[in-house]
Amino acid sequence: MADYAPVDLAADNLVTFELNGRTVSAPAGTMLVDAAYAAGVEIPIFCYEPRLGPPIGACRMCLVEIEGMRGLQTACSTPVTEDMVVRTNSPMAKDAQDGVLEMLLAQHPLDCPVCDKGGECPLQDRTFKFGPGKSRFIEPKRHFPKPIELSSRIALDRERCISCFRCVRFSQDVAQDGQLTMQERGARSEITTFTGDAYEARFSGNITDICPVGALTSIPYRFVARPWDITNTPSVCGSCPVGCNTELTTRDGELKRITGRDTPNVAVEEGWLCDKGRWGYDIAMSPNRLSAPVVREAVGDRTVSIEDGVAAAASLLTGRRVGILLGGAVTLEEAGIALDLATNGTLDNAVVARLGVASGNCAPVRAATGAQLGDIDAADLVVIVGGDPAAQQPIVELRVRKARRFGARVIGCGARPHALESLGDFTRTAPGHLADGMMGLADAISNAARPVVLWDEADLASDPGAIAALTALLAASPHATQLMLGADVNGVGLSALGVSTTGLFEAIAADEVDAVICVHADPLEAAGSIAWQAVFDGFRGPVIAIATYASAMTERADLVLPALTMWEQEGTLVSMTHRAQRLRPGAAGPAQAAAGWELLIAIAHHLGHPPAYRTAASAFTHTVASHPAFFGMTTDLIGTDGVVIGAWPADDVSPAAIVADPDHLVLVATRDTFGDDMTARSHALRTAVSAPVLRMHPATAQALWLNEHDHAVLISDVGSSSALPVLCDARVAEGLIVGPLGAPGSPIEGALSRNQHQAIVRVERT
Amino acid sequence: MPILNSVYRHREAGHVLTELVAYRAAGGFAAIEQSIGEMEPDDLLYVFHRSGLRGRGGAGFPMGRKASFLPKDAKLAKYVVCNADESEPGTFKDREIIEMNPFQLIEGMVLAGYAIGADRGYIYIRGEYEHQARVLDAALIAAREAGFLGDNILRSDFSYDITLYRGAGAYICGEETGLLESLEGKRGQPRLKPPFPAVAGLYSSPTLINNVETLSALPPIVTQGADWYAALGPEKSPGTKIFSVSGHVQRPGNYEVVLGETTLRELIYEHAGGLREGHQVKAVWVGGSSVPVLGAMHLDTPLDYESLNAAGTFLGSGGCIVMDDSGCIVRATLRLASFYRHESCGKCTPCREGTNWMERILQRMVDGEGRMEDLELLESLFGRISGKVLCALADGAVAPVASAIKMFREDFVAAVTDGGTPRPAPMSVVEVR
């Protein structure tokens, strides 16, 4: 992983010092290890990991000689100063490196041939580079039961541990889950959890990335591959709107592992991933993965080849007025091609729409200076308006905790209680009344030097008063920046392409469409499912589902074309911070499946309108780069780090405002990344799944004659939910019910209107 | 060879001073009355400075200097922390202060607190000192009731109280930053320095941390004057120092002597009553176990910082362990190596692995499995442990081993050639787990 911090050699506070006889420079205050690395000199390290906070100087691997200082100094904790004279390769420094490595290896089992870290192990690499040729330690080494399951996802081989404390610091300081600790002392020190229970935490997998030896390894990756028979591909995670930068490990065309990148994207995830993004990929192998096209006929289902499936699709579409419905996670290329086919004469005047939250009315907020997640680090005030970031956009939690660690104040308001509220002062507001909560934040924002306001897309879009209030707050502070906590994985990208959330439903209902293509979209499992079900019940034309997993819509469709997952295909996603980033394939996927964009191009060919593009990159150029937000952009330009897109004209669609009043109960839906249908189907994440519940204040429950664990259904004027257990939580505002969006079986979607995340409901006990 | 019971006021008084009235009758609290609200804090600090008092916990850093490192205008709270972890082998001087003369420590902490403008004091007492903690707790309550602690001490503007905190049993919690971690409720492990506690100590606030004996030396310095103290013993590091004498002596115990005016021989043969009939001194660890060992040829060394340094060792904590010629230096060295292996916190690689390695090698020598090259191997490890780590524990672990091999090399060679060391009857080696 990223062991050394990036150094800005163009900074204006450079100091010049001597390093092994050369004159080099680095910004004042840079740690010597980082400055040296930037100057091409590797000072070996183990415990140092700049992302974990200030150095702790434990492993003593980085000892160097500095003129004028007694003995040797730890370069990881020594900032560079003007005219410092440093020697990393003097006899004294070399003897210290030799010595520390000999000590580290003294009790180390040296079982590299059977160790998963072998070949990509910092201990191995640094021993080769800096270490002694042989060990003089002839005593018996320590032994532990091996391996221990630290959790169902992480194996712990204690004898390999070199006590660098990185994992403990990650748990204590970065994730602040407070679970990992070192127990016993000295040579008997061992990593464990405080309670002895499994390390269950949403960011736990990061410790397998930062462990510099094979002590902490991923159980799903155990004995699966070797560094010399894998390829690593930089990609991004499409499991939530954050868009963490990832690296996909492929062996024999199969995805074997996802890790943070060696060179993290400091503007986005800083190398950390949540466990969903790291381990959730096994759903691509789950039983309900679609692997071959299915033609549904009166006599039954018929499985066909992908070529025949595409041909069948073309014939179903020929001569029909087509509607295309896009899911919230489709790529820019897929959406761009759909729009292109709808306007270039291939599919005459097709209606293209998407599922998801519309937030065109938030344009005034968006117009204020935007921040990237990395900018939160430097904030002195973090304001969270609405939302539930820890559940919906997991990595945001680590960023906010980091800012807090650096001394930022954290404040906010909102209807839903969330994990970050414990970091500061938060006020509870009723749905539709965010503006009331924001009044209390105004002074803090205007007094702050670098305030960053995180605002929830869905909450703001359905609360016009809040948009006005936040716009005013941002305008009042010249330093304030804003960052949207987005609702849909590619929601920003799709709206920047002008894909609306409306139009298609109405067109189907009005009989203006004769055929529908759903691209990674299942309206029957989305908010407003009851209304969608009704229009599809009345719809006589063919429905084509381009999808990866079986769902209500693939059961209903007349033709199912299996598509590739985000780990198997190329494409571009725009994150909630407006960052266009590239998906790159790390697995081949089923033989009879293809990427959504390939399927659309193939259909166009069959319809006799071969498009001018064949690859994802040229599809981007032809169909995406023509939209204002993407002018001049190419996939090359996006590169591996992503590019922030430009502005686009907002549409005027917005969800209905829902304003709480004392006489009504309001349902607010949260899409918990670990509570959704995908997580539920992952084997690796089986112990991380959060169960679907209706969360409400005990007083609300009491008023409804409900006890905790009772089951209840929510009934709105559009439909009703399935029965879910009640969970009492005094942090929820009275009169509010927080329900799970996207949970297995879509339990609450029936009570919501289309593209809404809130509803006025009645509650019935079952 | 003068005994001067300045810290051990109870010895001077002839009875324990655990009752507040008794302490007052013996002249106690006069220093507080003389200074709190009466003197400028800076002037009091200057008194400490001029007295020449050095830290008695082991490192011997000048007390007044350390106190003057605390920022004067700090916006953060400031703290005084008393190091009562006393876990250096052979050291039991603080225990007697707390047990018999607790108010003098409290008085010293109030003086130190006033001088630096502290908000609160903490006493970190080793977990095994259960009885002593109770005595101290009672004394704190009595001092509070009498107005020597709490709000507006003696009706001055100075408010200050002391919290007693019991450790959980780790030598490393005596190291000042390990202590602070433990006091904050964390795993006791030394911190990277800088920042030093004077700048960022307890809860990252400026903190003065001193040993029990150091703080207890302050009241007499205030009442009798810095000049009186500075005139005791050697010019550079004056004052009295308590030596805890243990091992093969007739009268083990604590002896408070004027620095530089007593030799090691006088300490052992006169104060501690000499050795058993027919036995000679073999080895002495004069400043606790973390210092280089001395032999019979060093007996005429005067007991003060400079003379002991010249003899190749340190005054340390003053825990003077005496071994006569019935003892086995190889076994004794192994015993100490085991202690440090057991107590290394495990943070730094060289200390964690090196203390373990040294113990294993010495164990083999004692068991008759030593090799001649083990001596060179051991010697090559010293420099790779000492000075390559975060705290002084590792130096303390190396010092007794390195010095023993240097001074008693023939004993180690014999252990290798004779197939181990015979188990000497009187000195049993207690296994540490």
Ligand SMILES: Cc1cc2nc3c(=O)[nH]c(=O)nc-3n(C[C@H](O)[C@H](O)[C@H](O)COP(=O)(O)O)c2cc1C
């Ligand atoms: C491993 C180790 C253990 C120590 N144990 C103690 C102790 O038990 N009591 C003590 O006063 N100082 C102990 N010290 C010294 C302290 O770190 C610190 O120097 C001392 O408390 C400062 O007080 P002083 O200046 O009054 O001596 C220890 C140091 C080390 C490295």
Ligand code: SF4
């Ligand atoms: S398990 Fe790995 S990360 Fe944790 S302390 Fe050991 S070596 Fe370091």
Ligand code: SF4
């Ligand atoms: S936070 Fe979101 S983008 Fe990042 S790894 Fe988790 S699910 Fe993926």
Ligand code: SF4
């Ligand atoms: S030197 Fe030893 S005791 Fe001190 S911090 Fe390092 S490992 Fe811990």
Ligand code: FES
């Ligand atoms: S990298 Fe510097 S001490 Fe570990």
